[in-house]
Amino acid sequence: MxxxxxxxxxxxxxxDVHSVSEKCEQFFPEKGMQISEVWRQKQLEYTWLRSLMDRYEDFWKVTGDSLIFALKALDLQASQEIRSALLNEYLRxxxxxxxxxxxxxxxxxxxxxxxxxxxxxxxxxxxxxxxxxxxxxxxxxxxxxxxxxxxxxxxxxxxxxxxxxxxxxxxxxxxxxxxxxxxxxxxxxxxxxxxxxxxxxxxxxxxxxxxxxxxxxxxx
CATH class of the missing domain: 3.40.50.1000 (HAD superfamily/HAD-like)
Structure with missing residues (x-):
């Protein structure tokens, strides 16, 4: 080779994308890893779908949208402040x-x-x-x-x-x-x-x- x-x-x-689960856990006890897993799966799906539909948005937007979906899918209420705190974990x-x-x-x-x-x-x-x-x-x-x-x-x-x-x-x-x-x-x-x-x-x-x-x- x-x-x-x-x-x-x-x-x-x-x-490690699932290092965000620690912050998720702070806001939603016993739900941290579940949020992270749904979030990541939907994040990937959105990249594939946006490519196929020729509707590109950058990865920050995709990551934010997939977080919103994950919280809704798990029936979790989150303020804009909480969503921003979770999203910013992708920078850390x-x-x-x-x-x-x-x-x-x-x-x-x-x-x-x-x-x-x-x-x-x-x-x-x-x-x-x-x-x-x-x-x-x-x-x-x-x-x-x-x-x-x-x-x-x-x-x-x-x-x-x-x-x-x-x-x-x-x-x-x-x-x-x-x-x-x-x-x-x-x-x-x-x-x-x-x-x-x-x-x-x-x-x-x-x-x-x-x-x-x-x-x-x-x-x-």
């Missing part, structure tokens, strides 16, 4: 514990984030995790106004790093994203943190690991 550049998905791969998502060390081990290659998030959402996460120096670039779909797994998003990554897709590795914890990247022609690593089955979409990842530390050890 020749890997000259590595693209990382952000949400669920580098940063926690990096997974192995991320920083793994990126250091992989630093002899070009490294970039390729994400659905806007730069206004991604940059604070990178700064808060002290990862600013780890990446050659942080790339957002907002430049194209369409979400992954649109093929043009993955192509944008190769253009930004001036790399051939066959010499790049795409790393994600999201099976649908891994399938999109593999269809585009990337080498793909799926981070399977929770021992789940891979999607049945006619493609498979080249590597399956439990976390980024395992990937870094393989590529060393």
């Amino acid at each position: 020749t890997v000259k550049a590595i693209f990382f998905d952000a949400y669920g791969t580098l940063f 998502l926690k990096a997974y514990p192995e991320v920083r060390e793994a990126l250091e081990l992989l630093s002899n290659r070009k490294l970039a984030i390729l994400s659905n998030g806007t730069l206004q959402m991604l940059n604070p996460l990178v700064r808060n995790a002290n990862l600013t120096e780890a990446f050659n670039d942080v790339i957002s779909v907002d430049e194209l106004k369409i979400y992954k797994p649109y093929m043009g998003v993955y192509e944008l990554g190769t253009a930004k790093l001036s790399i051939d897709k066959t010499e790049a590795l795409f790393v994600t914890s999201n099976p649908w994203d891994a399938s999109g990247a593999k269809t585009f022609g990337f080498q793909v690593c799926w981070i399977n943190r929770n021992n789940k089955p891979f999607d049945e979409l006619g493609v498979k990842p080249d590597l399956i690991v439990r976390d980024l530390e395992e990937l870094a050890n393989i590529l060393q």
Whole structure:
């Protein structure tokens, strides 16, 4: 496997989207993880639907709308102040514990984030995790106004790093994203943190690991 550049998905791969459950729990005891799970699922669905309908709104708007849905679906009443407090947690998502060390081990290659998030959402996460120096670039779909797994998003990554897709590795914890990247022609690593089955979409990842530390050890 020749890997000259590595693209990382952000949400669920580098940063734990369910770290928002702690703040959800503060406002809605015993409902924190349930809110987070519905919120995340609807967030993803809205990106796919908006891409199919050609009705792009940026990821901050999508994340806010999906939070409103999650609260309604669970019959939870929340003021604008509470919704804002929960939404702002997406600017403070926690990096997974192995991320920083793994990126250091992989630093002899070009490294970039390729994400659905806007730069206004991604940059604070990178700064808060002290990862600013780890990446050659942080790339957002907002430049194209369409979400992954649109093929043009993955192509944008190769253009930004001036790399051939066959010499790049795409790393994600999201099976649908891994399938999109593999269809585009990337080498793909799926981070399977929770021992789940891979999607049945006619493609498979080249590597399956439990976390980024395992990937870094393989590529060393």
